[in-house]
Amino acid sequence: MKTYRNKALLQAAKEAPCCMICHAPNVGQVVACHSNAIRHGKGTGHKAHDLPAYLCDRCHAEVDGRAGDWTRAEKDLRFFEAVYESVLWLLSTEKLRLC
Numbered sequence: 001m002k003t004y005r006n007k008a009l010l011q012a013a014k015e016a017p018c019c020m021i022c023h024a025p026n027v028g029q030v031v032a033c034h035s036n037a038i039r040h041g042k043g044t045g046h047k048a049h050d051l052p053a054y055l056c057d058r059c060h061a062e063v064d065g066r067a068g069d070w071t072r073a074e075k076d077l078r079f080f081e082a083v084y085e086s087v088l089w090l091l092s093t094e095k096l097r098l099c
Contacts, residue, residue: 004049012095016054019085020063020078029056033063035079053082054089 013032018024032052034040040048053063061067063079070078090096 003046004051006050009050009052009090009096012090013052013054015093015095016086016089018056018059019054019089020056020059020082022056022059024056026056030054031057031060033060033079033082036064037076051083052086053079054086055082 010032013026013030015026016030017026018030024030031054032050033055034042034050034052035048036042037048040051042048055063058067059082062070063075063082065075087096091098
């Protein structure tokens, strides 16, 4: 499968709250974070599909392992919970419409 790209999903991060632990309001620090899993298309120098979790810099560092001491399983779980919250935010704010 070709890697899915969607600029609108990435740009929505400019308005999204952090969708992980802190649920911080967006003051310019929330970005669209990609999966770090090879099974999701991640590779050396290649980002996974554009199915992002909107995370502030602190939560992004925790999921990527640059901060905190979470296990790989904890990072994966928290990332996928944040993706769920991000998609829910996109739908509830009508940034993403299915029909």
